[in-house]
Amino acid sequence: MPIYNAPLADMRFILNDVFNAEQFWQSNAGLSHIDSATVDAILEEMAKFAQNVTLPLNRSGDEEGARIENGQVYTPAGFKDAFRQFADGGWIGLGADEQWGGQGMPKMLTVLTDEMLFSTNPSFQLYPLLSIGAGMALNSYASEEQKQTYLPKIYSGEWGGTMCLTEPHAGTDLGIIKTKAVANDDGSYSITGTKIFITGGDNDLCENIIHLVLAKTPEAPAGSRGISLFIVPKFLVNEDGSVGERNPVGPGSIEHKMGIKASATCVMNFDGAKGYLVGKENEGLAAMFVMMNYERLSMGIQGIGASEYAYQNAAQYATDRLQGRSATGAKQPEKVADSILVHPDVRRMLLNVRATNEASRAFAVYVGQQLDMTKFCEDQDTVKKANDRVALLTPVAKAYLTDVALNATLDAQMVFGGHGYIREWGMEQCVRDLRIAQIYEGTNGVQAQDLMGRKVVKNGGAFVATYLAEIREFANTLSADLDFIKQATLNSADKLEQVTKLVIENAQGNPDEINAASVDYLHAFGLVSYAYMFAKISAAASQKSGEFYESKLNLAKYFVARMLPELDSRIAKIQAGGALLMQFSPEYFTTYA
Template identity: 75%
Template sequence: MPIYNAPLADMKFILNDVFQAEKFWQKNENLAHLDAATAEAILEEMAKFSQNVTLPLNRTGDEEGAKYDNGTVTTPAGFKAAFQQYAEGGWIGLGADAEWGGQEMPKMLTVLSDEMLFATNPSFMLYPLLSVGAGMALNSYASQEQKETYLPKIYTGEWAGTMCLTEPHAGTDLGIIKTKAEPNNDGSYNITGTKIFITGGDHDLTENIIHLVLAKTPNAPAGSRGISLFIVPKFLVNEDGSLGERNPVNPGSIEHKMGIKASATCVMNFDAAKGFLVGKENEGLAAMFVMMNYERLSMGIQGLGASEFAYQNAAQYATDRIQGRSVTGAKSPDKVADSILVHGDVRRMLLNARANNEASRAFAVYVGQQLDITKFSTDPEAIKAANNRVALLTPIAKAYLTDTAFQAVLDAQMCFGGHGYIREWGMEQCIRDLRIAQIYEGTNGVQSQDLIGRKTIKCEGEFLAEYISEIRDFTNSLDAELNFIKDATLDAATEVESVTKYILEATQENPEFPNSAAVDYLHVVGLLSFAYMFARIANAAKEKEGDFYQNKIALAGYFVQRILPELSVRITKVKAGSEVIMSFSEDYFTHQS
């Protein structure tokens, strides 16, 4: 059976030493209720839950899967009890406002608790994750009455939430959705249409499900400017808060997927279902993006969780597996062979995964801190700067963390050799479950286009310039003993600055250029971000004694020598332009001879 031990020491190091979280919290009156001891206790409790409750359900949930039968969806054995235990522990409302029963914990802490759940059971994690996201959208845009009706029940886990965007013909281009919202005399709307790929669209975990649905009212403007957001409950809610009649919103089927099989991904049919407008008409997309920015960071954390899980299992296997001898002589002469850790290529794969995990974890906490500033700070300038940083880094958090995690998981599987292809070792499921993280919440290609288009070209590189300024300010302060990471990070910042200028100029000449360069550019900014994270990690570790801290510095050195050089390759690809890509005719792609 696969193993998992929550990396609590690494998590505490990132929070306490790298980001000095307690000082950050205590300086903010809205976060002063939290200290390091409380944060550590929360992480320790989640470690127990993830290791003892969700991990044992991971493989069985995959094998049983969510099931659809005559309009009813059921989750695998054990999921309902685990969800009730999770809800009773207050985990759904961990980051929610106290007004609605939440504990108001900062995102830089909840990203770490989320990592443990994603590592042990991503299918399970998706159910409360969608509820949390729905709660965020409602808290930001719903009326006071709507908040009072829905939020407390969502955060106790009595009710769940969903996000209903995608339609059979409309994925990323939400402006062409067809779902209609016809107004009724009582102020409600009749919602009619079909949504697909709805995570947790129906299930047996809660007594009600609150769907947040994008639809268009009569005479709405064309495109995304005409989208409104509606609350469509599975069961209507009476004035006293009790459940009323069944709303005509039903699952038509569940998808048969490559992975996350225990997560019910539904086709949802709305047949004049009663819905209630959230916020103002034609402003629904703004409300949904409140939810989606957090969800996109969560997808990056899904990648981190999978990579940590895969690394731990691969490292244990490589330690136990004996095969061949070291080229410098037997390292275990009392055994018939040495462990495969004597082979440089096995170490390369494990170190790649370990470096990805440590940089990704730091980056997730960093982005979480920026989100905390936007939510809890009272300084308008700090909020503005953090909003810019979140806008720039959200596509990095989603796409770069899942791209690098997927490669890390593939490397981890390779360490097992043929056993990595066999179900009982857990690697093949890990790969299947992780693949979706590069696809949903906007594919990684779409995230790349967002970064290069809206977050770079549209603002003429302003967001990136602010980020690079911060990186330089920090890195220039490093001591001489860290020159290896200091010089590498500063050089990377200069290269990224230069290629960004190149992109801004090339786009003026050729409008097709950005789309062709987008993925490579996202990896360029991602590599710089990881260099920055390792600079912060090495700086926090340098004054400490013991192998744990010295290994942080050694891993930063590995990153500089073995991973960061990819930056120059990616820049070369960016500068190759779009001509060689766009020169092929459309017929070429279907012409077989």
């Protein structure tokens, strides 16, 4: 039976010691009502919910899966009750504006509550996550009337939300979608088309579902400049806000997937369904990207959640499993064998996972703080800088965090030996459930391209330069006893700066050099960012005494010596350039027999 204990000690350390969160909140008017005691109470409540409500439904949800009967999707046993508890606890609106029934809590906190849900039941967590994302897009682009109609119902959990982008022939390339929106006389539109991979496209958790749908009007320009965003409710909403007649939109089928089986991934058919324009015609993609960027950071948090869950179970298994003896002599001679924790390679796997988790968590809180600055700070220069930083780091948060998390869960699974491959121990489900996080909301390759192309090359490296300046400034404040992380951080920052320049130069002559470098650049960028996080963690830990803090420093040393060396190989691959990739004819790839 898999275990989970919310890592509250590390979460508190990161908020309070690493990021001085309370000081940040108190110094910003929009957050000054928030204090550490409130935040701590919320973390503890969520820990209970995750441990007692969502964790017990994780395996049964995987085994039962979502199912469709007569055009209605049903979630696995227990999900409906859990969702009701979740909604009644006010969790859906935790980070939403109080005006619409939310609690106005900062992102620095919700990245941590989200992590607990992703640790214990990623399929469950996807249902409210999509609702929250839809709420954010509406909050940014919908009319006042639309907000009043939909937002309070979404945050109360009465209604759910989805994002409907992908079509069978159009995933990454949304410019070629075919779903049509034809204006009706009453100001609404008639939406017709098929969308696929729609998370929570139908379910039995909410009395109504608000689909946010990308579609093209008949006269729309070709490509991504001709995409509009529509609200398409499952049931039309009456004047008084009550649920009215069924709109002709519904699930055609649900996908059979590798994992997140309790999350209904639907093919959605829109057969002249009534839709309401959000914002202006042809400007739908910008609105959708409010939601998309929120989901992208969330996917990174899915990575942390899975990897933390994997760590805890693998560490417990390694402690309990007796097999073989230490190479330096029996450590538990009274037992038939030693715990496998005596073997350095078992520790290597566990430490890889733990170092990944602690750096990833710090990074998520860091990005959360930047997001809070964009929303709550009054100084416009600060807001501008934070917006640029969020733009730069969103693809990293989505793709790097999930890439390293998959490796981490694979390491944790390996600790179990054969037991990691069977259902009973939960590890194989953890790997299967996590794998999607590298794929959806834009594959990690697409994220890397976004980073390298739009966020680095396009602005001539300006965003990276300010980020590296911040990193160097911080590293230079470190005291002599932290020289190991100071030098590692400064050196890796130099390497990233040099390779950034190289790619920008190469791209002038050949734009293919951007995509040729992108994934290795993403990983180089992630490694430098994690060195920065360990610099911050080390600075905070060195101010305290006790094993908890000493271990933080030791883990930072482990990261520097046994994980950060990957940076050099990533840089060497970037330096090799793109010609090696493009030298093969298209036919080469399918000629092998």
